[in-house]
Amino acid sequence: MVDRKTAPSIKNAVDFNIQLQPYQKFTLKNGINVYVIDAGVEEVIQLEWIFMAGNRYETKNLVAAATNHLLKNGTQQYSAFDINEHFEFYGSFLNRACYNETASLSLHSMSKHLDHLLPMVAEVLTNATFPQSELDIFVQNSKQRLSVNLQKSDFVASREIEKIIYGADHPYGKYSSAEAYDALTVNDLKAYYEQYYKNGDCMIFMAGKVPANALDLLEKYFGSLTLTNPVIVVNDEYTEPAQKPYEEDIAVDKDGVQASIRLAQNFPNRLHPDFKEVQVLNTLLGGYFGSRLMSNIREEKGYTYGIHSYIQARKTQSAWMISTEAGRDVAAATIQEVYNEMAILRNELVDDEELMLVKNYILGSLLGDLEGPFQIINRWKSYILNGVGNDYFYESIKTIKEITPQRLQELAFKYLWPEKFYKLVVV
Template structure:
């Protein structure tokens, strides 16, 4: 009989044997890959269509995002209202999102309703008509959101720092102005849609408690469409980096503002670089979680900010290492000074065993949360697949977290955490 007066042993997360649940791969008749994770106890599922239709491929600003958003706003058979009503009738949720390289359509629904929902998604992919009145509403709403956001220092800082790192004309660095939305024409959207959706490169991810015939159902609805596999020799576009020559900027956005947005960032290689996974550990020590050095110094000890974090940018071709916070206008110089102080400490002194173990446990615990359910698991697989890393990437990451030494982290700090490599932006 269990003795409840005795506490169970405490086991550090770092001792857990983490395994990424398997993902099966199928290929439709047109070459489009389907990656499936069949797990879970609830009769729910997700289907995620990823098109290589991000702003990387647009020749005119705002076209990729506008096209993606308006996919749901009318076909030759249904109005925007009828499309939304159809998905709501079956208790499902259909969302769109546009990123740098890719754009997505994501469907969450009960597994039993998937046969009624997939044909409508296929209709959107092949028969969207982009009514002019829907485009006009989209432009008005986008401009209004931009006007509101431009009053926020953190919004201005986030878009400008990317432009400094990558260049204003690079997909990672360009940002929208009011006139960019005005310049969007329906003809531009239709052309982009024809090239990058109707006949575009696509990959499908499915997860949840999957119907036994899910692959046959996807084949029926999407296997005959003129879509291309993600690995096809389609149009490859190169965008040269054009980083700013100047490294320090201060922007006055609100003369009466009492708080500033601070961004300190440097370019960094993508996930395929051998240092990327190791630097993820160093980043966690530096500013990656609530127990990090930046948080302990600048928030807990100095009280300059409510929160400060560092992270590696989630881009595919290139990346960046970013420190992000908002602080009182009067303590902004001291906040920046302390960020560089923590960089120096990591360069000069090795991390002690206790701090390194806390970092390991935090990262392993975070991964455990990321594996809690089929949608999170397929998210891990999706990240690896779209970033073109091999199937062992996850296991290597876990192994690095568990075994990287304080000496290795100090060497990485000396290699990458050098003040002169960072761009510095303050928006007040």
């Protein structure tokens, strides 16, 4: 019987031996790799088809995103309504997403319905037709949504800072426009689909309660497609950009009372030796609710409801971002307080109690992120697609547990200087 008069002992997250369940790997007869986590207690399953079809491969803006969005909006045999009705009948959901390097089609369903659903997924991936009427609706809706968003300072700030960091022609820095939507044609989408989906590079991730015939079904419907397994190559060399960071103010609404503030610097990808350690420094600075920036600028000064810093962990290069919305009249003061916190981290050692709190937060969050098969396969997917080794997870935990106040100060002295950060204020 539980003794409710005695409080349970408290154990720090740093004392846990955190393990990541390994995946099983299978290869279909056309060479496509299938990564599997067979776990969980519920009879549900998630499958994700990852294609090297992100916007970095397009030669015309928005073609990658539009192609991905309209994948399930009509095939040679079925209309968009028929396709959606089919998945809904089985209580499942077929989603799609497009990123910088990759694009995906993901299926969530009960495990027992897989044999009814995979044929329709194969139909979408081999016989999509991209009807003009569906493209017209997509363009109209996207332009309307864009028009509304462009009136919001935070939306404009997030777009503009990436253009500043990466350049307007870089896949990470280019963004949508009404003109680009109007320029889309059905032929553009069909050509992109033919090259990057029907004959593209693909891998499959599967997690949940995996039925006994799942691999046979994947082989039946996808093993004979004209797909190839991608070769993941990541460059870990990093050279700081030659351009000098600059400051910029952009007016969206001259009568607005809120300013959207973005501070950012170019940063190497996750293969750089400093990356794991900087994740700890970033958490201390502004990566969680008890961070230095939140305590100062939200709790003490009351300039904002929230301020956050984070590393954009993209594949080829990244950025260190600090983001907040503050009152227009205190925007300059908010930025100065960020600089002040950088100076403190450069000049003073973090005390052991605060560092232990940060370590426990990071590792505790990690434990929460691994509570089910879907979360586990998503972490493996991130590692595989970014070309890091199978030991990356344990190396990261070791870094978090062993990092010292002295090392954090060294990193702050290396990276946390105001002159290294671009400054953007949108009002």
